[in-house]
Amino acid sequence: MLDLSLFPPSALVDGEDLLIGGCSLRAIAERYGTPAFVIDEGSLRERAREYRTAMTSRHPRATVCFAVKSFPSVSMIRVLVSEGLGCDVVGAGELRMALAAGADPAAIVMHGNAKTDADITAALDARIGYIVVDGFDDIDRIERLAGPGAAVPVLLRVSPGIDADTHQAMATGGSASKFGVSLDQAPGAIARIRAGGVADLRGLHAHIGSQITSLAQFEAEVAALAALGERFDVYNLGGGLGVRYEKADTAPSIAQYTQALLGAARTHLGAGIEVIVEPGRSLVAPMAVTLYRVVTVKRNARTHVAVDGGMGDNLEHSLYGQRFSPAVIGRWDAPQALADLVGRHCESGDVITPDVPLADPRIGDLIVVPVTGAYCFTMGNNYNAALRPPVVYCADGAARLGVRRETFDDLLAREMPVNGT
Ligand code: LLP
Numbered sequence: 001m002l003d004l005s006l007f008p009p010s011a012l013v014d015g016e017d018l019l020i021g022g023c024s025l026r027a028i029a030e031r032y033g034t035p036a037f038v039i040d041e042g043s044l045r046e047r048a049r050e051y052r053t054a055m056t057s058r059h060p061r062a063t064v065c066f067a068v069k070s071f072p073s074v075s076m077i078r079v080l081v082s083e084g085l086g087c088d089v090v091g092a093g094e095l096r097m098a099l100a101a102g103a104d105p106a107a108i109v110m111h112g113n114a115k116t117d118a119d120i121t122a123a124l125d126a127r128i129g130y131i132v133v134d135g136f137d138d139i140d141r142i143e144r145l146a147g148p149g150a151a152v153p154v155l156l157r158v159s160p161g162i163d164a165d166t167h168q169a170m171a172t173g174g175s176a177s178k179f180g181v182s183l184d185q186a187p188g189a190i191a192r193i194r195a196g197g198v199a200d201l202r203g204l205h206a207h208i209g210s211q212i213t214s215l216a217q218f219e220a221e222v223a224a225l226a227a228l229g230e231r232f233d234v235y236n237l238g239g240g241l242g243v244r245y246e247k248a249d250t251a252p253s254i255a256q257y258t259q260a261l262l263g264a265a266r267t268h269l270g271a272g273i274e275v276i277v278e279p280g281r282s283l284v285a286p287m288a289v290t291l292y293r294v295v296t297v298k299r300n301a302r303t304h305v306a307v308d309g310g311m312g313d314n315l316e317h318s319l320y321g322q323r324f325s326p327a328v329i330g331r332w333d334a335p336q337a338l339a340d341l342v343g344r345h346c347e348s349g350d351v352i353t354p355d356v357p358l359a360d361p362r363i364g365d366l367i368v369v370p371v372t373g374a375y376c377f378t379m380g381n382n383y384n385a386a387l388r389p390p391v392v393y394c395a396d397g398a399a400r401l402g403v404r405r406e407t408f409d410d411l412l413a414r415e416m417p418v419n420g421t
Contacts, residue, residue, distance in 0.1 A: 021394030070280025075402030207238025310343010
């Protein structure tokens with residue numbers, strides 16, 4: 001029988017079907033087509049509340065900002081904002097999405113290692129909560145664009161010199177990081193912000209990376225900020241908590257994470273500070289699945305099970321070697337054999353997960369891949385002019401479309417008649 005431990009909490013086997021939020025995945029595939037992202041909306045809301053309560057019950061001045069980059073859809077932001085979360089946005093585009101979703105500007109934080117004038121102007125115009133200063137050029141830009149006396153609330157991003165135990169591309173807090181200023185440079189940046197008299201430095205920010213499962217590394221991050229000596233009113237400690245993708249994986253719970261992080265904050269930084277966290281993956285990854293249909297099965301030197309999506313909707317294996325735990329819907333008890341679950345795109349790197357047990361998949365079968373709620377939709381692309389999938393929200397037996405499937409007309413809409421056609 002299917003092990004549901006990696007699936008969204010409402011997942012339920014119903015004969016040869018799987019229900020999410022009380023909705024049949026077979027019916028969703030018929031109605032919306034495949035591939036499709038399917039969200040367990042009730043559990044997503046619960047998880048947002050769990051995050052908020054885990055923070056505020058341990059530390060009254062605590063804010064949870066959803067890292068919009070992990071699922072930048074107005075539909076997703078609207079759900080999370082309605083549960084009382086703020087937003088972490090990178091650049092003017094994500095800010096535009098957050099505002100369109102009705103996020104309170106005061107609860108928005110803007111990041112970016114290379115913010116343009118347009119990004120900063122958008123943040124100033126919207127009067128967001130904090131702009132996170134990533135380096136000296138940001139300070140110049142804010143001063144030039146905001147003008148004297150503006151008192152723009154900012155945090156300074158510090159790279160705390162911690163090489164997080166994660167994929168190299170997702171580690172952001174080491175001494176060679178492109179993000180923030182180093183611990184050595186921080187005092188100079190702090191003095192520079194204050195001397196300018198335009199940005200109002202309220203506190204510090206750090207984010208050491210993503211898919212991190214060692215709580216000690218988060219505690220070390222807090223200690224590194226404290227070692228700078230000065231105390232601030234606000235500390236944004238980033239996101240980064242990892243999740244389980246495969247049965248053998250382990251990851252701290254939200255309760256364990258917030259306990260460790262806030263414990264370290266209290267010890268090193270004091271009880272009265274405002275603490276912000278910016279979860280992406282740990283909030284949304286486990287709350288969605290991707291639904292595919294098998295297009296072809298090839299038994300050569302290896303067995304290739306190819307579905308109607310792939311690296312157009314999931315780059316995690318191609319970029320980071322991330323493995324998933326797919327299941328063939330309805331073949332719960334059929335004998336499993338190792339196969340490469342691959343996509344329909346024109347390169348050999350188009351693999352969802354290699355060497356994964358699958359139960360006798362055949363053409364037309366539905367394959368469900370859990371834990372695809374973070375960074376899959378967002379890095380979706382049109383390789384081979386593939387159409388990006390829809391996002392379907394399921395709750396209480398009702399399915400609602402949050403994002404429609406892209407159409408060929410969408411793809412053609414940006415084309416200009418340069419060749420006279
Ligand atoms: N805050 C900042 C400043 C960040 O850069 C990030 C993620 C987060 C918060 C949220 O981190 P999370 O809680 O989701 O770990 N493209 C990669 C992930 C890159 C993460 C970038 N920054 C992937 O597909 O796995």
